[in-house]
Amino acid sequence: xxxxxxxxxxxxxxxxxxxxxxxxxxxxxxxxxxxxxxxxxxxxxxxxxxxxxxxxxxxxxxxxxxxxxxxxxxxxxxxxxxxxxxxxxxxxxxxxxxxxxxxxxxxx
Numbered sequence: 001x002x003x004x005x006x007x008x009x010x011x012x013x014x015x016x017x018x019x020x021x022x023x024x025x026x027x028x029x030x031x032x033x034x035x036x037x038x039x040x041x042x043x044x045x046x047x048x049x050x051x052x053x054x055x056x057x058x059x060x061x062x063x064x065x066x067x068x069x070x071x072x073x074x075x076x077x078x079x080x081x082x083x084x085x086x087x088x089x090x091x092x093x094x095x096x097x098x099x100x101x102x103x104x105x106x107x108x
Contacts, residue, residue, distance in 0.1 A: 054103070
């Protein structure tokens with residue numbers, strides 16, 4: 001019977017599932033790695049962005065889009081002025097999206 005090459009992923013899984021394997025990390029090494037990861041400023045910056053910038057901006061954008069949508073529907077009964085308001089509010093919605101795209105670059 002011809003067997004192909006052994007799957008390295010399966011051999012790792014089998015090694016980890018054997019009962020006689022000892023833990024590979026000691027506690028000091030785990031905490032050292034954790035502290036090194038916590039010193040990286042990018043995840044903290046992203047967390048602060050999502051709490052203090054993205055959430056209030058998203059709530060403002062939701063309220064803005066909802067209110068301008070209802071205002072646009074109300075002004076659409078006035079032929080020329082309604083078209084002008086639809087156009088202005090569509091531009092403002094695009095601007096909100098562009099602001100969000102620029103702000104997301106803080107995390108990259």
